Amino acid sequence: MRRLLLIAFVVGAPIAKAAERSGERMNVLFIIADDLRTELGCYGSEIAQTPCLDRFADRGVRFDRAYCQFPLCNPSRSSMLTGRRPTEVGVLGNRTWFGATCSDAVSLPKHFRHHGYRTLRSGKVFHGGIDDTAAWDEGGEERYFGEGATAQPPDESVRGPDGRLLGKDERSDRIVVLPGDGSQTREHRIADRAIAYLREASEHDADEPFLLMCGFNKPHSPLEAPQAYFDRFDLDSIPLPSDYEPRPTVPEGFPAGSIRRSNADLFIGRDSTPEAAREMIRAYLASSAWMDYNAGRVLDALEESGLAESTIVVFWGDHGYQLGEKGKWSKAGSLWEQGLRVPTILYDPRAAGNGRACPRVVQTLDFYATLCDLCELPTPDGVEGRSLAPFLDDPDTPSEEPAYSVWSEDGKHVTGVALRTEHWRYAEFFGRGAGKMLTDPVADPAETVNLANDPAHAELVARFSRMARDYATWWLPAEAAP
Template identity: 35%
Template sequence: MTLKKLSIYIFSLLILFVSCKTSKEKTEATLNQDKNQKPMNVLFIAIDDLRPELNIYGAKHVKSPNIDKLANESLVFNRAYCNVPVCGASRASLLTSILPTKTRFIDYRAKAQEDVPNAKTLSSIFKEAGYTSISNGKIFHYNKDVQEASWSENPWMPKGGHRVSYDPATNEVIMKSGNGRVYEAPEVEDSVYPDYKIAQKTIKDLRRFKKSGEPFFMACGFFRPHMPFYAPKKYWDLYDRDSIEIADNRHLPENAPKSLRGSGEFKSYSFGDYKPNTEAFHKMMRHGYYACVSYVDQLVGEVLSELETLGLAENTIVVIWGDHGWHLGEHEFWGKHNTLHNALQVPLIVKVPGKSAGKQTEALVESVDIYPTLCDLANLKVPDYIMGKSFTSVIGNPKESFRENAYARFKKADAIVTDNYTYSLFENGEEMLYNRKLDPAENKNVVADVKYKKVLQDMRNALRVKQQQAASYK
């Protein structure tokens, strides 16, 4: 070897040594930084039957100032979808990040401990990592579902559930279901209803965690605006019923298949002096829904205000999620329980301190994606069988695309949602295809239109892929 070549060789080794040393120092510094950094807490707020009928989503008629305030500090997802449009199954699916099938996560009675007995729940991942995991109110539909593995303490639920009433007239007519009237607006304090107690229990726990300094995964689940529409009168008074606009498509979609149905849950309540399918009934039902949204918004605001007051907000990820969509009289449907867009789209607001505050994203996400995302943000490893994907990259860059489609299933129908279309396939072979770019209200089923032959085939193929993915968990 010549002297020149030897010099070059030695110089190269020197550069390599310095480079490795610098890289090692950076790695050690990063590790030390991670060790010294406080774990990110999580406040997960689930709101039953809340569709994206909020001011932040363009519903300017809805009074939701506290959720709107959080949204201005968060990333708002405009295209988030549940995987099952019914509460029990939707929650079990999200909390395990496993998709529904014909035999799994079917209806409100779904239990994770029965349908996926070997799956780790989202809260159990945090619990195993040393967090104190707490469940207040309605998180799992059955709060004892996977109780021991999921929570550090027994799940807490106020007495009476969501049907507690305070107007004597409510129970003048009791239906076979045991339910009374679907609405009431008594002049009472916020504190008389169970949701207030859920908020106060959560506030109490936040104060405890502030004092102890322990990291927490706090799940807080509110009942309203789930029926019955019971809220203090002052929230009803926020709205002028005569000014409330009702759905302008109170008819089935053109070419709707016979299998398309609406929820019958509302029929389990007495309607008092109102008759279904009338304008007065529609206005009353919307009025009740909006009043309940505003009531819950106040309670959410109280929880978030305490989080700020305690100085915990700067180190806490906050999520507001609706467990499924809801029909407010569109197609003469009330509730969820089908695969139309109104039953599938959910509100999703994610606050990560210092990330994408006040921004919105059109990225398509599914409820099962929340599990891996929260784990990713907390640097926790997820099981390899989960079916959701972390959307942390979207939190960093809201303009980034994420999924090509979202999947949902309800009983005998599977559905795929893309940027422009919603497609459903019923077990009897009936299909629905809606061009939501041209027909956002889904008033015309175009599945038989030859112009959509290519789109229809693409949707069928996409659905087949998702069904195979859902079936992959054993």
């Protein structure tokens, strides 16, 4: 019977030793959600309806302080899938293919394929129109962005119920009720395909291990779900954030660069109202619940396949999201806690830490090295990050390594750098809206007070500033040079 590894979080050395003792190679299954912040029941949300992932978190190790390297789909995924920081792989926007900017980088699926794994893809893994086609045995697509692209961009003409051609902003800034039970829609089909791969694996006894990556599109806008998922939430009971604003608003005492002037996903070019904000939050919750249901179908299929006891399962969200905090309704440009903190859960049946939460700061950048460690593969040159395996056996393993994240307004320069420790969040902005911010998310979870100019923290701010600038060396705007 094949071994299966389901990856959505992190793995490490103690687990790799167990695999070595068994003499069997592990398979990998990686489940990804798009635009999913830590708005899940297992992360303490009082309004989310995510029973499938909550049950999964009860079985595995939940990472409470996991952070992405860039609050945007393609740069975040490219960083994770190459094991390199965004500035190292050279991807700072949604239309850049990593192969054109960093030709020596070997993607995670391609690395596994080179080492005898059968690589399978269902749904969104890299980004729309961007794929590492040669990395997959099944499920790869021709890309239409980047050097050597052969496919053409899809027709983006979308019309509303009245037949009017919708602009790009109108297409994304929508709430959509899917017909019936949603079984004929894209999200359901992504799960169907992953389930078919699992069933095929259970029916064949083969020596060839596999890597299966399953990427769901929700809750990315447009916010979609069948009506039954909207009905789970009482609109009048949905609370607004304590720092809700009708439009993007820089909090007093913070640098202008900390909040972009306009939203990129929801309430584009228009103000929200408390009533409209609650409608949008309900739609986000419904869309998340719909994704949870389909992720649960894949997890149930794993149990039914007979592979569960020989499978490591990972669930990951590619970046965070703001739902009206400080008037922001998107992820783009958010170096705040909500924009960078990501849900990360990993289950390995052999791990001693299952059923517990890990309080240590970890990064998306760590996944590549972790999987190589777990599966006893060599780690390619240039891969950064560390193996997170020790946290699976002992989630309280001491660690003082911070997480770094960056943002770029022009796709060419780093205009913001953030670093997160277990106690502090620091961010520095360059170019327009330059300035520094230091918050204490422990004492001030809404991040409403900027401590960067407090003399009591001058030494800390100076140290963090050096760290931030060193991280983005050569990518800062000219005016940001010391």
